[in-house]
Amino acid sequence: MxxxxxxxxxxxxxxxxxxxxxxxxxxxxxxxxxxxxxxxADTVAEDNSETVAPERTTANPEESVTGNFTGKELTAMGTLIHEGTDGDEDPSEYSITFNDPAITSLPGGCCGMILVNEGDLDGDGLDELGVAQAPLHGCVYDYMAYTYKNGKWKRYVDMFLIPTACEGISREDVQKLVFKEGNTVYFMQADLNDENFKKVKTKAK
Structure with missing residues (x-):
């Protein structure tokens, strides 16, 4: 035991x-x-601190238009190339680009735009490109028309102003402002001294 x-x-x-x-x-x-x-970690995270401005091709249908501007069907697109701040010191920057990269782009100013196929204004068989540029401040657009000659864009209708009474405009509104009678091109110039902005038929230069 x-x-x-x-x-x-x-x-x-x-x-x-x-x-x-x-x-x-x-x-x-x-x-x-x-x-x-x-x-x-085996990999290093990508640096996404640098932002790239988005291309504006679908945000507003009026910022894209197709026409026979250069001898073949071509689409012009309002493109945001720099995203600005809300202040005046650093506004956004736009360009008018084309679906054919061989075609030189056009400057587009600070804001959105309305692009218009103006048809054949100069009688060369090609369409002209109309551009109504939105203002940074205020309610007045500016308008210019371009024609494509010898591989370059040239201004065809000198700039004129489009007051909107701060109510905005559409492509249809802009389309009515420039037209051709016989061999002469006219535009409807608004009288800025008239409270209703009466439009006056004016020969384009």
Missing amino acids: KKLLIISLLALAACKKESTTTDTLTDSISADTALAPAPM
């Missing part, structure tokens, strides 16, 4: 020693894991 008691005590002591060793090993692993640095 005495011998059995001694064997039991020895077995109990052995189990306690094994348990202590296991706890110490576990604590050591936990400590090593806590101190170990996080694994480094």
Whole structure:
């Protein structure tokens, strides 16, 4: 009986020693894991801090128009090339680009625009491109028409103003302002001194 008691005590002591060793090993692993640095990523995240202005081809249908401007069907598009701030110090910047990259772009000013196919105004069999440029402030658009000659855009109708009484205008409104009678091109010039902006038929230069 005495011998059995001694064997039991020895077995109990052995189990306690094994348990202590296991706890110490576990604590050591936990400590090593806590101190170990996080694994480094294999790739570096891309820097997207530089924003690129979106192309304006669908935001406003009136900023895109198709015509035979150069001898083949061509689409002109109002394109935002610089996104400005809300203040005057850094306005947006637009350009008129074309679906054929070989065609030189046209400057588009600070704001949105209305593009118009004016038809063949100069009798060369090609369409002219009309551009009504929205104002940065105020309610007056400016209008110009361009013709494509010898691989370059040239102004065909000198700039004139389109007052809108701050109510906006449409492509249909702009389309009515320039027309051809016989071999002469006219535009409807608004009288800025008239409270209703009466339009006067004026020969284009």
